Amino acid sequence: MxxxxxxxxxxxxxxxxxxxxxxxxDLHPAYEPHEAAVAADRCYFCYDAPCQVACPTDIDIPMFIRQIQAGNPEGAAQTILNQNILGGMCARVCPTETLCEEACVRETAEGKPVEIGRLQRYATDTVMAAGIHPFERAAPTGKSVAVVGAGPAGLACAHRLAMLGHDVVIHEARGKSGGLNEFGIAAYKTTDNFAEAEVDWLLKIGGITIETGSALGQGITLDGLRESHDAVFLSIGLTGVNxxxxxxxxxxxxxxxxxxxxxxxxxxxxxxxxxxxxxxxxxxxxxxxxxxxxxxxxxxxxxxxxxxxxxxxxxxxxxxxxxxxxxxxxxxxxxxxxxxxxxxxxxxxxxxxxxxxxxxxxxxxxxxxxxxxxxxxAIGQTLEGAPEGLALDGRKIAVTGPGRTSVAGIWAGGDCAAGGDDLTVTAVAEGRDAAMDIHASLSA
Incomplete structure (x- = not known):
């Protein structure tokens, strides 16, 4: 059956x-502008910002909340998206109650934190609804990078690389991009096909091609990708089931x-x-x-x-x-x-x-x-199809620094890589940081 x-x-x-x-x-309905202004007024704009320290992507939270308070949600979105290009989804699904909001001074003093997640959603939704993509692609570098997996880590890596002028080809095994954002998160947390809309918005940077139905061992090989591209980023997720x-x-x-x-x-x-x-x-x-x-x-x-x-x-x-x-x-x-x-x-x-x-x-x-x-x-997933030749750390791909694997020219991030929490926001940070390291390597 x-x-x-x-x-x-x-x-x-x-x-x-x-x-x-x-x-x-919607689990957490979007703020109206006046609600966002009231929520932003509760922020103390702490100098040492414990909320920012608790954010895996290091968003300048006091800054973006001050920008909302000043009536500039577009500027707030820029501050968020500079660090977390999937800030819209993370605002919906990130466990803010155990990260930034738990560290909020208002939470410590009153047991009621500033609603950072909903404020972040307000800012990012504003720019997406307006069709604004606040990033411009740098002059083409002539370099190309293959990204395997169109989940949060792969998308974040691809966007940063494209923004820096590199050409990116994403190979995605499924027929649709988004990874766990599209397939693995409760529907009441991401209504109105938001995951798909966010991917479409992200691709406006240009320079990114997505090939769906394309997976390692199914038409492409790691050796083949290394030969045809200047670098490879693996974000293949976890597909095995315990x-x-x-x-x-x-x-x-x-x-x-x-x-x-x-x-x-x-x-x-x-x-x-x-x-x-x-x-x-x-x-x-x-x-x-x-x-x-x-x-x-x-x-x-x-x-x-x-x-x-x-x-x-x-x-x-x-x-x-x-x-x-x-x-x-x-x-x-x-x-x-x-x-x-x-x-x-x-x-x-x-x-x-x-x-x-x-x-x-x-x-x-x-x-x-x-x-x-x-x-x-729901007892956890395991890595299946790890490419041969890559060192493993336990049951995941071993990485050092910003996602470097044991093989030169290959990086990895997201759930398939060892270390870090299996969270969307962590995957975004790993993809972004790997992209910066790839860029540095290609520019050397």
């Missing part, structure tokens, strides 16, 4: 189109959460998307929360996130956890899957309670069964 969608209990049409539209409306290592995980109704989210993001009619009545998501990161919340929004009656460690170890932020519970999702801690039961298709999942001490996780032998006609695996 494809994806378990024909399994009993997994059906479409649990909610009407109107209910679906309401459920998947196994549950639980009996019955091959039953219909058990599938990868990332695959489910991608299908949901590309669906033309969400009311036609099948979802179970009783859904259990295994994992504790953002993907687990996105899969669980969206299952609930599609009409699943009972949705549970089952995480093997305690709350403090959970990868998803407390904000994301609270968001899930506010939508009716139950979160179980210290449980791990033992078996999926059912006659051909999932009907129940058996979970074992765990005990963690000194970092070690052990099963207690005590188990509980939950009804589950749909089980999503």
């Amino acid at each position: 494809a994806h378990g969608q024909t399994a009993p209990g997994i059906v479409s049409g649990r909610l009407s189109s109107d209910e679906i539209a309401q459920n998947f409306s 196994a549950l290592r639980a009996a019955g995980e091959d039953k219909a109704g058990v599938r990868d959460a990332v695959e489910f989210i991608a299908e949901l993001r590309q669906a033309g009619d969400l009311s036609a998307l099948p979802v179970g009545r009783n859904v259990v998501v295994i994992g504790g990161g953002m993907t687990a929360v996105d899969a669980a919340v969206q299952s609930k929004l599609l009409g699943a009656e009972n949705v549970t996130i089952a995480y093997r460690r305690d709350r403090d170890a959970m990868g998803a932020s407390r904000f994301e956890q609270d968001l899930a519970t506010s939508k009716g999702v139950k979160i179980m801690f210290n449980v791990q899957p033992v078996a999926v039961h059912g006659n051909g298709a999932a009907a129940e999942i058996e979970l074992e309670y765990t005990s963690g001490s000194g970092g070690d996780l052990t099963g207690t032998g005590e188990t509980v069964r939950l009804p589950a006609d749909q089980v999503f695996k």
Whole structure:
């Protein structure tokens, strides 16, 4: 059964189109101009700016907020986009509550930070809505760079290189650009096809060609790219899926959460998307929360996130956890899957309670069964198809400095590269910094 969608209990049409539209409306509605002005007035414009220190892309946050306060959102956008060309998406999906906003002095003093993420969105949305691309391409250098993967790292790298005058060809395995921004983030965080619109806007810099349906091992090779280009940047992401290592995980109704989210993001009619009545998501990161919340929004009656460690170890932020519970999702801690039961298709999942001490996780032998006609695996992804000849650090591509791999002329960044957090904003920073290093190398 494809994806378990024909399994009993997994059906479409649990909610009407109107209910679906309401459920998947914008999580953080955009500011009106007067709202942005009021929010900007709360900023203390700190000299040492702990918010900026906490930003992986080092955006001058006090500066752009002051520009909004002064009625200059276009200038604010320039300040943001200088550091983070995908500032519009990051404003929507970045875990600001654990980065810049957590460091905000207002948060420390009052428990209510300046809403930096929404202010950033206000500024970047303003320039995009006006069709403004505030960057000009430098004179052509005659150099060309191949970028493999059109996700956040690849796009950020390509834009910076193009802006510096290099020609860039992006090879993207899927039929559409954007990477996780397009395929891997909850639909209620990025409404109105924003990811696609942002890519179209980014390409206005010129000098970037995207070839979709093009992947390493499928028409192109790393050696071939090295021969035909002056440098190569790898941002191939993580496409492998960890196994549950639980009996019955091959039953219909058990599938990868990332695959489910991608299908949901590309669906033309969400009311036609099948979802179970009783859904259990295994994992504790953002993907687990996105899969669980969206299952609930599609009409699943009972949705549970089952995480093997305690709350403090959970990868998803407390904000994301609270968001899930506010939508009716139950979160179980210290449980791990033992078996999926059912006659051909999932009907129940058996979970074992765990005990963690000194970092070690052990099963207690005590188990509980939950009804589950749909089980999503959100337990992390692995690197598949790493080019031969590149040194690895653990299970990712080893890099030094701004993305240099063990092979001269090849850089890497984003989720496929070792180090850093698997966040859109981190990927953007890595792509941008690798581009600057590539530029320096090509200009030497």
